[in-house]
Amino acid sequence: MTKLGFAFLFFVDILYSANAYAAEQACDAATLEVIANYVNVKDFYLHDFETNVGVIVSAACKTALQDQNINLVVVAYNLADKKLSQMSVSEEPDADHEKEMIVAMVDNTSKHVLSSYQSTIYEDAVIEVY
Numbered sequence: 001m002t003k004l005g006f007a008f009l010f011f012v013d014i015l016y017s018a019n020a021y022a023a024e025q026a027c028d029a030a031t032l033e034v035i036a037n038y039v040n041v042k043d044f045y046l047h048d049f050e051t052n053v054g055v056i057v058s059a060a061c062k063t064a065l066q067d068q069n070i071n072l073v074v075v076a077y078n079l080a081d082k083k084l085s086q087m088s089v090s091e092e093p094d095a096d097h098e099k100e101m102i103v104a105m106v107d108n109t110s111k112h113v114l115s116s117y118q119s120t121i122y123e124d125a126v127i128e129v130y
Contacts, residue, residue: 032075035113038113059076060073074102103118
C-alpha cells in the first residue's frame with residue numbers, strides 16, 4: 001500500500017511541477033498585428049465585452065525552440081458579425097458557433113508570416129473555444 005501511495009504522490013508532484021513552471025504563452029501586440037494584416041481583419045485584439053470590440057477569442061504564442069526569431073502563434077477569432085450581415089433571412093444564425101483559427105510561424109525580425117494554416121472550428125456541446 002505504501003508503494004502505491006508513493007507512486008501516486010510522485011505522479012501528482014510531476015503534474016504539479018509541469019504546470020507550475022510552464023512558460024508564458026501570451027501574445028504581444030506586434031505579433032497580433034502581423035497576424036491581423038495577414039488575415040485582413042480589423043479590431044484584431046482580445047474581445048472586450050464592455051465596448052464590444054475585438055474579435056480574438058483565444059490566442060497563444062511561443063518562441064520556437066530551433067530558432068529564437070520565430071514565434072509559433074495560434075489564434076481563434078470570431079467573425080460572426082460579418083457572417084450574420086451576409087446571411088439571408090431564411091438561413092439559420094449558426095455563425096455564433098463557428099470560430100476561425102490560424103496557426104502561423106511569424107518571423108520576429110522581418111515581421112512576416114513564414115507559414116500558416118487556417119481553418120474553422122465548429123462549436124457544439126463538447127467543443128467550446130473561449
